[in-house]
Amino acid sequence: MAGILYGVGVGPGDPELLTLKALRLLQGAPVIVYPAPLEGESFARSIVAPHLPGGQIEIALRMEMNAAGFPNDAVYARGARDIGAHLDAGRDVVALCEGDPFFYGSFMYLYARVAQSHRVEVVPGVSSLTACAGVLGAPLASRGDRLAVLPATLPPERLRAALAEADAAAIIKVGRHLPKIRTLLKHLGLLGAARYIERATLANQRILDIDEALAGEAPYFSMVLVHRRGAAWR
Amino acid sequence: MAGILYGVGVGPGDPELLTLKALRLLQGAPVIVYPAPLEGESFARSIVAPHLPGGQIEIALRMEMNAAGFPNDAVYARGARDIGAHLDAGRDVVALCEGDPFFYGSFMYLYARVAQSHRVEVVPGVSSLTACAGVLGAPLASRGDRLAVLPATLPPERLRAALAEADAAAIIKVGRHLPKIRTLLKHLGLLGAARYIERATLANQRILDIDEALAGEAPYFSMVLVHRRGAAWR
Numbered sequence: 001m002a003g004i005l006y007g008v009g010v011g012p013g014d015p016e017l018l019t020l021k022a023l024r025l026l027q028g029a030p031v032i033v034y035p036a037p038l039e040g041e042s043f044a045r046s047i048v049a050p051h052l053p054g055g056q057i058e059i060a061l062r063m064e065m066n067a068a069g070f071p072n073d074a075v076y077a078r079g080a081r082d083i084g085a086h087l088d089a090g091r092d093v094v095a096l097c098e099g100d101p102f103f104y105g106s107f108m109y110l111y112a113r114v115a116q117s118h119r120v121e122v123v124p125g126v127s128s129l130t131a132c133a134g135v136l137g138a139p140l141a142s143r144g145d146r147l148a149v150l151p152a153t154l155p156p157e158r159l160r161a162a163l164a165e166a167d168a169a170a171i172i173k174v175g176r177h178l179p180k181i182r183t184l185l186k187h188l189g190l191l192g193a194a195r196y197i198e199r200a201t202l203a204n205q206r207i208l209d210i211d212e213a214l215a216g217e218a219p220y221f222s223m224v225l226v227h228r229r230g231a232a233w234r
Numbered sequence: 235m236a237g238i239l240y241g242v243g244v245g246p247g248d249p250e251l252l253t254l255k256a257l258r259l260l261q262g263a264p265v266i267v268y269p270a271p272l273e274g275e276s277f278a279r280s281i282v283a284p285h286l287p288g289g290q291i292e293i294a295l296r297m298e299m300n301a302a303g304f305p306n307d308a309v310y311a312r313g314a315r316d317i318g319a320h321l322d323a324g325r326d327v328v329a330l331c332e333g334d335p336f337f338y339g340s341f342m343y344l345y346a347r348v349a350q351s352h353r354v355e356v357v358p359g360v361s362s363l364t365a366c367a368g369v370l371g372a373p374l375a376s377r378g379d380r381l382a383v384l385p386a387t388l389p390p391e392r393l394r395a396a397l398a399e400a401d402a403a404a405i406i407k408v409g410r411h412l413p414k415i416r417t418l419l420k421h422l423g424l425l426g427a428a429r430y431i432e433r434a435t436l437a438n439q440r441i442l443d444i445d446e447a448l449a450g451e452a453p454y455f456s457m458v459l460v461h462r463r464g465a466a467w468r
Contacts, residue, residue, distance in 0.1 A: 009364070016255035019245070019360060023254065100364040102373045115371070122368040124435075126253060126358045130243070130334040134356040137349070139336045144388055146396050149381040162380050165399045201358075 003087040005114050006094045007101035009125015010047045014201035017126045023051055025123065029094040031086045033059040033079060035106055043221075044096040057091075059083070065220070080113035087118045098221075100127040104151070104172065129170055132197040132223045135205060140225065141168045152177035152224075159184055163226070171224040178218045182210050185226065193230040198222035237321040239348050240328045241335035243359015244281045248435035251360045257285055259357065263328040265320045267293040267313065269340055277455075278330040291325075293317070299454070314347035321352045332455075334361040338385070338406065363404055366431040366457050369439060374459065375402045386411035386458075393418055397460070405458040412452045416444050419460065427464040432456035 006025050011017035018026075026032065026048055036042035042060060061079045063072040083093050101107035101122050114120055129149065133140035141147040148166035150159055152174045163169055163184065171181055174196070185191045196213035199205045199221065208216075210224065240259050245251035252260075260266065260282055270276035276294060295313045297306040317327050335341040335356050348354055363383065367374035375381040382400035384393055386408045397403055397418065405415055408430070419425045430447035433439045433455065442450075444458065 009360075011253070012358070014255070016258070017253045017358065019251050019253055020257065021248070021250035024250070100360075100368075100374075102367040103364050104376055104379075105373070108373045108376050111373075120371075122371065124246075124251065124360045124364040124368040126243075126334075126360055127364055130337050130358040130361055133336040134334075134358040137354075137356065139339070139342045139345075140334075141383065142338055142342050144385050145338075146385075146388070146392065147383040148396075148400075149375065149383070151378050151380075154378055154380070158380065162382075162399050165396050166382075 001090055002118060003090050003092040005083055005087060005110070005118055005120045006092065006123055007097055007107045007111060007120065008094050008123045009097050009100040009127075010044055011126040012099055012128045012131035012201045013047060013199060015047055015050045017131070017201060018048065018051065019123070019125060021123050022125065025094050026051060026096075027053050028092070029056065030091045031057040031059065031083075031093040032096060033061065033083060033093060033110075034096040036060040036062050037065050038062055042096075044098045047098070048096060057086070076109040076113060080110055083110070083114055084118060087114075097125065100125045103127045103129065128172070128200060128221070128223060131200040132170070132225055135200045136195055136197060136207060136225060138225075138227065140170065152181055156180055156184055160188070163188055163190070167228050169226040171226070173220060174218050174222040174224055175220040176218070178210070178214055181224055182214060185210065190226050190228070193228060194224050194226040196222065196224050235324055236352060237324050237326040239317055239321060239344070239352055239354045240326065240357055241331055241341045241345060241354065242328050242357045243331050243334040243361075244278055245360040246333055246362045246365035246435045247281060247433060249281055249284045251365070251435060252282065252285065253357070253359065255357050256359065259328050260285060260330075261287050262326070263290065264325045265291040265293065265317075265327040266330060267295065267317060267327060267344075268330040270294040270296045271299050272296050276330075278332045281332070282330060291320070310343040310347060314344055317344070317348055318352060321348075331359065334359045337361045337363070362406070362434060362455070362457060365434045366404070366459055369434045370429055370431060370441060370459060372459075372461065374404070386415055390414055390418055394422070397422055397424070401462050403460040405460070407454060408452050408456040408458055409454040410452070412444070412448055415458055416448060419444065424460050424462070427462060428458050428460040430456065430458050
């Protein structure tokens with residue numbers, strides 16, 4: 001009987017934000033697969049490292065982690081082939097996904113390839129979206145709020161139009177786009193109603209005003225949360 | 235030393251989608267508090283019921299569960315007083331929150347009252363947003379998508395404007411607003427690109443076309459997911 005590929009959300013960073021289901025699948029699977037940079041540690045693997053039982057086959061999908069987040073087709077194609085071989089041999093495979101697999105995750109590139117020929121199940125995880133709101137100490141959205149989730153990589157005019165239609169917004173993948181975000185928020189009169197969060201739920205998490213954040217270097221995994229009703233968390 | 239109020243996300247419904255942190259806090263707290271209907275079982279409590287150690291003080295915030303989701307001020311005020319008394323006596327309190335506490339959750343009404351005088355921490359949970367995408371088997375959003383989260387309770391013109399600016403949308407709190415949603419999606423040419431999901435991750439979950447869903451009665455906790463690129467899940 002063929003194995004199953006599980007796309008498992010491992011949450012935003014704190015290893016304790018793994019779900020019970022993720023833990024069970026992770027510890028029971030003979031094979032785990034995860035994205036990783038060309039050299040060095042995989043963030044997804046580091047989240048679950050305290051829970052790994054050892055002795056599992058590990059497939060690291062090593063690729064250039066560029067800010068645009070473009071997929072590396074050859075890496076995913078080879079990864080899907082390797083995964084398919086394990087599934088055909090009756091071995092379940094757990095793919096580790098930062099946050100949630102279907103919330104702007106790279107799991108979709110594996111899913112698209114493997115689901116054509118094999119059974120794939122998705123286990124949702126805690127996303128960075130709610131993790132950031134939690135550490136900020138302010139509701140992400142409530143009651144009748146229109147919430148917009150916007151990749152910072154979009155052109156300014158598309159960001160502006162969506163921000164104008166929203167009560168609350170989460171701007172994700174901030175990284176080097178922070179100056180553009182600042183200009184937009186200033187024009188819209190929302191600079192004081194925005195906060196910058198990086199590495200939420202990790203020991204080195206930071207919460208900053210936009211101008212404080214501009215003084216440093218924003219990592220790719222950072223987020224700006226905005227709410228029109230403003231500084232509920234002050 | 236005063237206790238801490240923890241607002242703990244318990245996920246969308248499957249008891250196995252609780253996080254390890256939620257489980258630890260839940261099982262260690264001398265007091266738990268949760269929203270409940272005037273009569274009958276609390277959904278939040280039912281999610282964690284398999285994990286309860288027994289012997290805990292339980293505070294049920296019983297209130298009319300109306301579709302508009304308006305808070306019952308008197309119930310929350312009394313609940314906050316009761317919680318404050320336990321915290322003052324040095325007892326930690328865990329507030330059970332369906333999904334995530336800060337994602338359209340009623341926890342904000344307790345938070346607003348208790349955080350003024352006591353320490354409150356929020357533990358994020360798996361939200362219905364990503365749980366629905368998971369059971370649907372299609373990415374909620376990816377790459378440069380603008381994602382809109384929209385309460386179905388909004389007037390049609392505000393829903394229409396936000397839908398027009400988005401690549402993907404999650405329409406939440408659907409319930410009796412489904413006919414209005416159908417009309418809007420039809421006008422926008424998005425009817426075929428939308429799916430209705432109720433009770434995601436529970437044994438009785440259902441995934442339907444909008445017209446199939448209209449034939450039945452949509453519960454308050456139901457969602458419509460839309461993606462402009464359409465029927466990736468067909």
